[in-house]
Amino acid sequence: MIHTIAFLLVAILGIGLFVWQIRKITRNINLGRDKDISGNVSERINAVLLVAFGQQKMFKRPWPAFLHLFVYVGFLVINIEVLEIFIDGIFGTHRAFGVLGPAYDVLMAVNEVLGALVVVACIIFLVRRNVTKVPRLTRGPEMRAWPKMDANVILVTEIVLMFALFAFNIADQKIAQLNSTELPGTFPVTASMVNLFGSDLSSLALIAGIGWWVHIIGILAFMNYLPSSKHFHIIMAFPNVYYTKLEPKGQFSNVESITHEIKAMLDPSYVVPPAPEGAQPQKFGAQDVEDLSWKQLMDSYTCTECGRCTSVCPANLTGKLLSPRKIVMDTRDRMEEKGESPLIFSPAHYKEESERVKATEERTLLRGYVTPEELWACTTCNACVESCPVNIDQLSTIMDMRRYLVLEESAAPAALNTMFNNIENNGAPWAFSPSDRFNWANDLYTVSKN
Amino acid sequence: MADLAARGETPEVLFWVGCAGSFDDRYKRVTRDFVRILDHVGISYAVLGMEETCTGDPAKRAGNEFLFQMQAMTNIATLDGYGIKTIVTACPHCFNTIKNEYPALGGNYEVIHHSTFLQNLINEGKVKVQGGGAFKGKRITFHDSCYLGRANNIYEAPREVLAALDADLVEMKRSRANGLCCGAGGAQMWKEPEPGSKDINVERAEEAIGTGATIIASACPFCMTMMSDGVKSQNKEDSVQVFDIAELIAQAEGLNG
Ligand code: SF4
Numbered sequence: 004m005i006h007t008i009a010f011l012l013v014a015i016l017g018i019g020l021f022v023w024q025i026r027k028i029t030r031n032i033n034l035g036r037d038k039d040i041s042g043n044v045s046e047r048i049n050a051v052l053l054v055a056f057g058q059q060k061m062f063k064r065p066w067p068a069f070l071h072l073f074v075y076v077g078f079l080v081i082n083i084e085v086l087e088i089f090i091d092g093i094f095g096t097h098r099a100f101g102v103l104g105p106a107y108d109v110l111m112a113v114n115e116v117l118g119a120l121v122v123v124a125c126i127i128f129l130v131r132r133n134v135t136k137v138p139r140l141t142r143g144p145e146m147r148a149w150p151k152m153d154a155n156v157i158l159v160t161e162i163v164l165m166f167a168l169f170a171f172n173i174a175d176q177k178i179a180q181l182n183s184t185e186l187p188g189t190f191p192v193t194a195s196m197v198n199l200f201g202s203d204l205s206s207l208a209l210i211a212g213i214g215w216w217v218h219i220i221g222i223l224a225f226m227n228y229l230p231s232s233k234h235f236h237i238i239m240a241f242p243n244v245y246y247t248k249l250e251p252k253g254q255f256s257n258v259e260s261i262t263h264e265i266k267a268m269l270d271p272s273y274v275v276p277p278a279p280e281g282a283q284p285q286k287f288g289a290q291d292v293e294d295l296s297w298k299q300l301m302d303s304y305t306c307t308e309c310g311r312c313t314s315v316c317p318a319n320l321t322g323k324l325l326s327p328r329k330i331v332m333d334t335r336d337r338m339e340e341k342g343e344s345p346l347i348f349s350p351a352h353y354k355e356e357s358e359r360v361k362a363t364e365e366r367t368l369l370r371g372y373v374t375p376e377e378l379w380a381c382t383t384c385n386a387c388v389e390s391c392p393v394n395i396d397q398l399s400t401i402m403d404m405r406r407y408l409v410l411e412e413s414a415a416p417a418a419l420n421t422m423f424n425n426i427e428n429n430g431a432p433w434a435f436s437p438s439d440r441f442n443w444a445n446d447l448y449t450v451s452k453n
Numbered sequence: 454m455a456d457l458a459a460r461g462e463t464p465e466v467l468f469w470v471g472c473a474g475s476f477d478d479r480y481k482r483v484t485r486d487f488v489r490i491l492d493h494v495g496i497s498y499a500v501l502g503m504e505e506t507c508t509g510d511p512a513k514r515a516g517n518e519f520l521f522q523m524q525a526m527t528n529i530a531t532l533d534g535y536g537i538k539t540i541v542t543a544c545p546h547c548f549n550t551i552k553n554e555y556p557a558l559g560g561n562y563e564v565i566h567h568s569t570f571l572q573n574l575i576n577e578g579k580v581k582v583q584g585g586g587a588f589k590g591k592r593i594t595f596h597d598s599c600y601l602g603r604a605n606n607i608y609e610a611p612r613e614v615l616a617a618l619d620a621d622l623v624e625m626k627r628s629r630a631n632g633l634c635c636g637a638g639g640a641q642m643w644k645e646p647e648p649g650s651k652d653i654n655v656e657r658a659e660e661a662i663g664t665g666a667t668i669i670a671s672a673c674p675f676c677m678t679m680m681s682d683g684v685k686s687q688n689k690e691d692s693v694q695v696f697d698i699a700e701l702i703a704q705a706e707g708l709n710g
């Protein structure tokens with residue numbers, strides 16, 4: 004009885020806290036502009052199956068992809084066990100799913116094997132981050148103390164959770180052995196370790212109890228840590244991939260308000276459709292998070308901080324300041340500064356400034372976090388978008404800030420202003436006379452065509 | 454085009470030459486070679502000549518949406534005025550902009566990049582490259598344009614065109630969807646790069662030269678400029694040449710003699 008009450012209290016607290024945090028995050032995402040992303044349901048579901056469930060884009064780099072796959076499948080399967088823990092916790096049963104018989108044997112076996120693989124993968128991941136220091140995971144102005152610690156916290160937690168599971172299984176098997184009772188399930192990893200904790204029944208019961216509690220409290224704590232962490236991607240990847248941009252990557256968004264303006268300019272009889280009730284006049288482009296769309300804000304909550312985008316960015320590869328990962332992480336920081344922070348996270352974690360990126364004191368995303376120098380280094384090559392395992396559109400955010408610089412501040416680099424003038428005056432980005440446009444044909448066959 | 458329209462004729466395709474194809478001395482050669490191929494296969498085509506103006510792509514990528522839309526609407530009015538349905542262009546940037554971004558502004562056309570166009574001509578047997586000739590056994594590497602490749606998923610068409618040359622095609626390590634940008638996109642063509650440790654085109658040219666190819670094939674005017682400059686920076690311009698796929702086909706067909 005006490006066990007049940009204690010469990011219910013812990014569970015309700017854990018889940019309640021999580022819901023409270025999710026609501027904050029929903030409000031933060033809704034700071035963004037409206038954008039209608041709907042239709043093509045089957046294409047979207049397909050993307051979710053391939054990219055989110057199927058991890059398709061991870062396999063561009065097979066070695067980390069396999070390790071990540073263990074952790075991911077381990078996470079999915081272990082969730083079934085979490086369900087059992089809940090049932091046991093509430094009804095005071097013991098291994099409630101044991102009634103499934105052989106299916107339970109398989110489930111437990113798969114669970115343990117995956118658990119072991121998760122431990123192996125997490126250890127390798129820790130080594131990659133802390134010993135061999137894989138550049139994309141450790142370098143760059145955005146990889147400050149918090150993101151680095153965040154990754155390690157998660158990996159260590161996962162290892163601890165797996166060990167708690169193993170401890171529970173070992174003690175449980177030994178207890179059953181001593182009592183000569185039948186324990187449902189098979190345990191390929193721990194079966195040979197049953198004597199590890201000795202054969203004192205009361206201490207075994209204690210170990211089993213601790214293992215069980217650490218596992219469930221650990222999971223609830225982990226769940227509540229997610230919204231502060233890059234690990235939130237395990238939830239956000241699914242909706243974010245669902246709302247993927249389906250148009251060709253080269254198609255940049257159209258600014259409709261400008262279309263109306265130009266149509267009205269060219270044709271005085273053109274009637275600009277009235278703005279919806281209570282709509283604020285919008286800035287051109289994005290200066291701050293509320294000028295981005297909700298999808299772009301959702302992108303930033305989905306980022307795994309894996310650095311794949313930055314590691315293929317031609318600007319970053321050649322030493323420019325631009326890092327698409329930083330743009331995404333900055334968006335999240337700024338959103339949480341402007342909106343609400345989840346439980347642990349506070350943008351103050353980010354306040355250590357790197358030497359090269361000198362943001363100003365302006366409290367906006369543009370300039371306060373992202374400098375124009377970063378934005379102007381982008382070649383719009385889409386390599387970042389292509390590489391992102393969770394279909395984030397880094398480029399759209401870069402472009403929206405460029406638009407703000409040009410359209411609201413006229414702050415384009417001088418050479419680009421010259422290019423604009425050329426297009427305006429000569430119809431070409433270079434200073435050539437439009438009357439020379441056809442000269443290429445002059446010596447085609449020494450007689451001109453058409 | 455105006456002349457054709459005056460005679461009441463509509464061409465099969467409109468060849469959108471683009472600013473680089475009209476003004477850039479190096480790319481004018483590509484324009485001429487492409488036109489020679491069009492003449493060779495007897496397709497009826499027209500160009501807008503002096504009525505063509507910038508698609509607005511560089512303005513849009515630089516963030517100047519206003520200027521972009523002005524350009525786009527001017528061009529759409531011209532194209533619609535002549536009842537144009539099909540457009541072919543040798544510039545991936547013009548291709549991407551007209552194909553993907555003009556529809557939202559009321560311009561709907563079938564737009565074909567010259568790589569796909571040439572691929573079709575070869576598949577239909579209209580262009581028969583005889584046994585490769587000049588290129589047999591030459592080592593050629595293809596540099597993907599971002600606006601053809603990742604932006605529009607066209608990876609195979611230019612490669613199939615090159616395959617017709619019967620040459621020794623080699624791939625760079627970063628190719629197709631993983632191709633590295635030449636550094637010109639996003640209006641970088643018109644400005645100095647931001648401070649960094651290296652120029653992007655140098656990085657890419659090194660990679661291309663590293664394949665041992667003597668010809669770098671491209672299908673974009675800006676890639677051509679960037680790759681040529683990159684090759685020069687490595688003092689390799691005597692041993693490694695940059696050609697557009699249309700030039701290679703024209704050469705193989707003996708059209709540009
Ligand atoms: S689109 Fe811009 S940010 Fe993304 S990889 Fe290319 S240059 Fe880098």
Ligand code: SF4
Nearest residue numbers: 306307309310312391
């Ligand atoms: S934006 Fe995508 S590729 Fe870049 S760090 Fe985040 S998850 Fe990785």
